[in-house]
Amino acid sequence: xxxxxxxxxxxxxxxxxxxxxxxxxxxxxxxxxxxxxxxxxxxxxxxxxxxx
Numbered sequence: 195x196x197x198x199x200x201x202x203x204x205x206x207x208x209x210x211x212x213x214x215x216x217x218x219x220x221x222x223x224x225x226x227x228x229x230x231x232x233x234x235x236x237x238x239x240x241x242x243x244x245x246x
Contacts, residue, residue: 199205207228
């Protein structure tokens, strides 16, 4: 049995108690993309590269 959504699946989110002022900022018919980062993805990383 699968827990959660798998890669490539479309899901529908139902969000409640959103202020009217926030809803008015979005155009009807356009997608709203929702995402989040894992805790370790919020850290800063420096990568040093050298082109030969």
